[in-house]
Amino acid sequence: MTAVGVGGTRRKSAIRLGPVVERILGVVLLALAAIWLVWNLLADPTRFSGSVLIGLQNGLLYALVALGYTMVYGVIELINFAHGDLFMLATIVAAALMVSVLGVGHVGAVTLLPLVAALVGCMAFGAAVNVSAEFFAYRRLRTAPRLAPLMTAVGLSFVFRGIAQQDYVNGSAQKNWPIEWGGPIVEGVYLYKLLLVAAVTTPLLLGMRYIVSRTKMGKAMRAVAQDQDAARLVGINVNGTISFTFALGGALAGAAGVLYFLVQAQTYYDTGTQFGLIAFTAAVLGGIGNLTGAVVGGLAIGLIQSINEGGAHGLGSNWSQSVVFLILIVLMVFRPEGIFGRASTEKV
Amino acid sequence: MPSTSRRRAWLSDYTWPLGYVAVIMFLFLLYQAILPNLIDEVSGPVAAWLPVATINECLMWAIMALGLNVVVGYAGLLDLGYVAFWALGGYTAGWLMAAPFNWSWNFHLFAPVAETYPGTHITFWLVILIAGCLCALLGVVIGGPTLRLRGDYLALVTLGFGEVITQFFRNSNDIDGYNVANGDAGIPIIDPIGLGPFSLIKGVPASLTNSGSDNIYKILVLGALLGLCLFVSLRIRGGRLGRAWLAIREDQLAASTMGVSLVRSKLLAYAVGAFFGGIGGVANAAGITGAVSPSGFDFSKSVLVLLMVVLGGMGNAWGVTIGAFLLAWLNSNGLRQIGVAVGAASGKNLEAVLPRYNFLILGLLLVLMMLFRREGLLPEKRTKALMTMPSRIEMESVGAHIAEAEAKTKAFTESTSDADAEIAASASAVSPHLEPPPERSARSVKDTDR
Numbered sequence: 173m174t175a176v177g178v179g180g181t182r183r184k185s186a187i188r189l190g191p192v193v194e195r196i197l198g199v200v201l202l203a204l205a206a207i208w209l210v211w212n213l214l215a216d217p218t219r220f221s222g223s224v225l226i227g228l229q230n231g232l233l234y235a236l237v238a239l240g241y242t243m244v245y246g247v248i249e250l251i252n253f254a255h256g257d258l259f260m261l262a263t264i265v266a267a268a269l270m271v272s273v274l275g276v277g278h279v280g281a282v283t284l285l286p287l288v289a290a291l292v293g294c295m296a297f298g299a300a301v302n303v304s305a306e307f308f309a310y311r312r313l314r315t316a317p318r319l320a321p322l323m324t325a326v327g328l329s330f331v332f333r334g335i336a337q338q339d340y341v342n343g344s345a346q347k348n349w350p351i352e353w354g355g356p357i358v359e360g361v362y363l364y365k366l367l368l369v370a371a372v373t374t375p376l377l378l379g380m381r382y383i384v385s386r387t388k389m390g391k392a393m394r395a396v397a398q399d400q401d402a403a404r405l406v407g408i409n410v411n412g413t414i415s416f417t418f419a420l421g422g423a424l425a426g427a428a429g430v431l432y433f434l435v436q437a438q439t440y441y442d443t444g445t446q447f448g449l450i451a452f453t454a455a456v457l458g459g460i461g462n463l464t465g466a467v468v469g470g471l472a473i474g475l476i477q478s479i480n481e482g483g484a485h486g487l488g489s490n491w492s493q494s495v496v497f498l499i500l501i502v503l504m505v506f507r508p509e510g511i512f513g514r515a516s517t518e519k520v
Numbered sequence: 521m522p523s524t525s526r527r528r529a530w531l532s533d534y535t536w537p538l539g540y541v542a543v544i545m546f547l548f549l550l551y552q553a554i555l556p557n558l559i560d561e562v563s564g565p566v567a568a569w570l571p572v573a574t575i576n577e578c579l580m581w582a583i584m585a586l587g588l589n590v591v592v593g594y595a596g597l598l599d600l601g602y603v604a605f606w607a608l609g610g611y612t613a614g615w616l617m618a619a620p621f622n623w624s625w626n627f628h629l630f631a632p633v634a635e636t637y638p639g640t641h642i643t644f645w646l647v648i649l650i651a652g653c654l655c656a657l658l659g660v661v662i663g664g665p666t667l668r669l670r671g672d673y674l675a676l677v678t679l680g681f682g683e684v685i686t687q688f689f690r691n692s693n694d695i696d697g698y699n700v701a702n703g704d705a706g707i708p709i710i711d712p713i714g715l716g717p718f719s720l721i722k723g724v725p726a727s728l729t730n731s732g733s734d735n736i737y738k739i740l741v742l743g744a745l746l747g748l749c750l751f752v753s754l755r756i757r758g759g760r761l762g763r764a765w766l767a768i769r770e771d772q773l774a775a776s777t778m779g780v781s782l783v784r785s786k787l788l789a790y791a792v793g794a795f796f797g798g799i800g801g802v803a804n805a806a807g808i809t810g811a812v813s814p815s816g817f818d819f820s821k822s823v824l825v826l827l828m829v830v831l832g833g834m835g836n837a838w839g840v841t842i843g844a845f846l847l848a849w850l851n852s853n854g855l856r857q858i859g860v861a862v863g864a865a866s867g868k869n870l871e872a873v874l875p876r877y878n879f880l881i882l883g884l885l886l887v888l889m890m891l892f893r894r895e896g897l898l899p900e901k902r903t904k905a906l907m908t909m910p911s912r913i914e915m916e917s918v919g920a921h922i923a924e925a926e927a928k929t930k931a932f933t934e935s936t937s938d939a940d941a942e943i944a945a946s947a948s949a950v951s952p953h954l955e956p957p958p959e960r961s962a963r964s965v966k967d968t969d970r
Contacts, residue, residue: 251672309887316894319598322672323830324890326600326823330883337879445819449683452676490691497680504677505665 198506205476208485215484222359223482224475229366229435231474232373236428237451238458238466239380240302240421246461247397247417249318250310253325255425256448257332258301262294262429264342264439269293270430271349278352279364279434287430291372294426302422303415311411329445336441344441351437365435376427377467380420384463393417397461446493450477453500459510468511473499540750544743547575551736569857570849572735573808578848579742580803585828585844586749586837587796592826593835594762595789596769597666598675601682602825604662605655605794607689607817609801612651614707614812616642617805621702632714632727644713644806648745651798658685659794663787682822689814706813710805713741730810738807745803746841749796753837756792765789766835766902820879824851827886833896842898851878 213220237259244252270276274286305328313321336342355364384390392413395403404410432447433439454473458465473496480486480495487495503510551572555563584606591599617631619639631641642650662681666674688695693703701707712727715737719726728734728741756762764785767775776782805812824847832843859874889896 249672251676309891312891316890318672319596320890320894322598322675323826324887326826327883327886327890330820330823330879330886332883334877334880334883338876449679456676491687494684494687497684500680501665501677501684504669504673508669508673 194506201502201506209479212479212483212485218359219482219484220479222361223478225359225361225363225366226482227475227478228471229361229369229474230478231454231471232369233428233432233435233470234447234451234454234474235377235467235470236373236424236431237448238455238470239377239463240425241448241452242455242458242460242462242466243384243393243417243421245455247393247414248310248314248321250321250325251452252421253322253448254305254328254332255302255421256446256451257329257336257444258298258305258422259425259429259432259447259451260439260441260444261301261332261336262298262426263433263443264336264429265297265426266290266294266430266433267347267349267439270433271351277350278354279368280354287434290430291427294430295423296426298422298424298426298429299419300422302418302425306415306418311414329448332444333441342439342441346438346440349433349437349439351434369431369435372427372431376424380424381463383420389413389416449500450496453496453503456500456503456508456510459512462510462512465510465512536754537747537751540747544739544747547743548736548739551575551739568860569853571853572732572739574849574853576735576738576742576808577852578845579739579746580800580808581825581828581848582746582841582844583742583749583796583803584800584825585832585840586746586753587793587800588825589793589829589834589837589840590753590756590765590796591789591793592829593840594757594765594769595786596765597786597789598672598678599790599793600675600679600819600822600826601662601685602678602793602797603817603819603822604682604685605658605797606801606804606821607685607812607814608655608658609651609798610805610812610817611689611701611707611801612654612798613647613710613802613805614701616640616647616650617644617711618707619709621699621707630714630716631711633711641711643716644711644802645716647806648799648802651802652795653798655794655798655801656791659790659797660787662794663790667783667786679819679822682819686814686817689817692814704814706811706815708811710810710812712810713738713807715741728807742803742807745799749799750837750841752792757837761785761788769835823886824882827882830886830889831896833899835902836896836898836900839896839898839900843896847882850881855881 212223237255240255240258241252244250244255269290270286274289276283276286309324309328310321313324337344353362353364355362357363382390384393392403392408393416395406395408396410396413400410403413432443450473451470454469455466456469457472458467458469476499477492477496481489481492550566555566584602587605588599588602591597591602617640619637625640626638627640627642628635628637629641629646630643632643633641662678666677669677689701690704692701693699693705712729712734714727715724718724725734725737728738764775764780767778767780768782768785772782809816825844828844828847829840830843831847832841833839855874855878856871859870859872862874863870
């Protein structure tokens with residue numbers, strides 16, 4: 173009786189060409205990237221090392237912004253398009269606080285106190301804006317089709333850009349600020365800039381890791397990310413937890429805004445779109461929803477971008493966006509779960 | 521009665537083209553014949569609030585919005601890089617309808633410019649087709665890798681493609697040493713729309729330049745193009761392909777189970793949408809700006825077109841057209857005029873102030889639409905249900921399980937032993953190996969439920 177039933181349906185297991193080809197292609201792409209790196213290193217080691225320093229500096233900033241994307245995506249599966257523009261607003265607030273209010277001109281040991289003040293102010297600003305955006309917009313759309321919150325985020329990003337474009341905020345032109353840096357210059361890179369970025373970023377990243385993996389709130393975040401209904405059943409305040417996640421992301425974007433302003437000494441209303449997209453690519457590269465992945469992805473994207481711009485065999489800064497977006501497209505197509513992420517059919 | 525219903529169907533099939541032609545003809549006659557004969561007190565405000573150039577822009581944007589509506593509204597694939605097709609359409613016009621910027625291939629084909637003029641000059645009507653086909657090809661190229669992606673990931677990849685293509689045109693003066701599209705400077709002078717045999721009619725110009733009187737004839741040309749796009753949109757929507765798109769939009773898995781080819785349908789959606797985008801690009805380059813440069817093709821244009829689709833009502837061609845008219849008007853002339861009007865009332869000069877809030881107003885509009893009227897101003901019935909329905913998770917938590925259980929209980933309590941026996945008999949007729957069902961009384965079923 174059973175033999176009759178099975179006999180008709182048994183089949184030879186066919187070779188699934190798709191995944192094999194994809195894996196080979198992925199390995200080939202990685203190998204090409206590695207060869208390109210070594211080629212750049214051999215062609216001009218000094219330019220290469222300078223690019224690496226710039227890459228580290230930018231990569232740490234990308235990591236800070238990428239964390240905001242990755243946490244929000246991890247908890248409510250929303251690509252917060254407005255996050256990059258929130259970061260841009262933070263650079264403007266930082267400029268106003270440090271230069272106009274606190275009168276910083278030459279960055280040195282004396283400016284430590286204004287720096288701390290600006291960091292605290294901008295982190296509070298970023299957290300407040302992000303939490304209110306969640307409260308007024310995203311919260312009402314939690315049960316809506318996924319297109320709706322995504323478009324709301326695009327709309328909010330336009331609102332932020334529109335605010336920054338006004339003359340009494342920043343204006344539509346790029347604004348340069350009189351910020352001077354001292355200290356040693358290695359290969360065209362101010363070492364103190366890199367040191368400052370590393371000194372501020374590292375504790376923040378470690379703190380974030382501690383909050384998410386060790387504290388009660390972090391546990392609640394992970395629970396909400398897994399299943400909102402079940403989290404609510406065991407007594408977790410879901411709305412509060414989501415707000416907290418947005419606050420953390422916004423605070424990181426605020427800190428990144430201060431650092432970006434100090435390093436680049438300029439503010440521009442269109443900074444956020446490009447920077448945000450690059451940071452999002454970093455988050456996807458590391459595996460979206462994964463904190464370590466976001467940091468590694470941010471550093472990787474920062475390095476690739478700077479070597480492409482400054483390396484001996486790079487395409488130059490004209491093609492910077494294209495290179496990053498091509499990485500994003502290739503990643504999405506071949507490995508949407510990223511380097512550290514686990515494969516899931518739901519998210520794609 | 522079959523004959524009257526057929527007549528009614530005929531009417532509903534043909535009323536809109538007649539109405540559409542009437543509207544376009546009215547607009548044309550308004551500017552050509554009526555307005556010049558009216559007193560200044562009447563014609564002045566009309567010309568200020570609704571200049572001819574703005575009407576032409578609205579028509580062009582409506583073509584774009586209809587194209588994006590095929591991708592986003594019909595097939596449900598969120599495309600944030602739609603500006604890529606607009607750009608490629610514009611540059612196709614730049615390559616085939618302009619004086620040379622890098623090559624010296626002199627070729628004239630029904631062009632409205634003099635034979636001695638150097639460069640490639642092909643008639644607008646052929647360039648539209650070429651640009652449409654090129655864009656459709658690009659659409660398939662972009663659509664191909666993104667077939668597996670859904671929702672927000674798809675949005676990001678299309679956004680990435682849009683940015684890459686804009687950057688390609690920005691750097692196009694030096695692609696490996698070749699000047700492909702003149703880089704940041706763009707292509708300055710593009711041939712106007714030629715009217716060919718129509719120029720034999722008395723009073724009709726041979727080519728439509730950017731002068732005021734020629735702009736009036738553009739209403740007819742762009743109106744005809746928009747009419748064509750509307751016709752194609754509506755006809756495809758009702759046909760097999762359109763129904764396949766709607767099925768994919770609503771449930772991709774169910775659609776593929778029912779035999780809809782996902783690959784084919786999605787690629788066709790990209791191709792058709794991109795074709796419209798190419799038409800819009802050529803119409804913009806040749807009819808409205810008369811030049812192309814990469815600075816116009818940025819992300820905000822993609823969002824503007826998306827906003828037109830969302831505002832009008834995704835999936836409904838008429839709603840999308842109206843949304844496009846509203847937003848294109850606001851963007852090109854409306855905000856300034858409202859500023860003038862408010863300024864005149866309050867005594868301040870607001871003419872330049874309000875357009876500066878362009879981004880802010882568009883963004884707020886998008887957010888408010890999503891919060892309070894997600895289905896758009898003129899929604900399609902089917903989209904409305906989709907956009908206001910809570911997602912599946914919510915359904916389950918609210919009580920889809922309970923509803924299912926109730927339905928099962930009802931089926932049990934209403935079943936009788938006679939009906940069971942009938943089903944069993946028909947089952948054993950089909951497959952004789954089945955044993956007859958065990959005897960079961962209606963009483964015992966009552967005991968087991970709830």
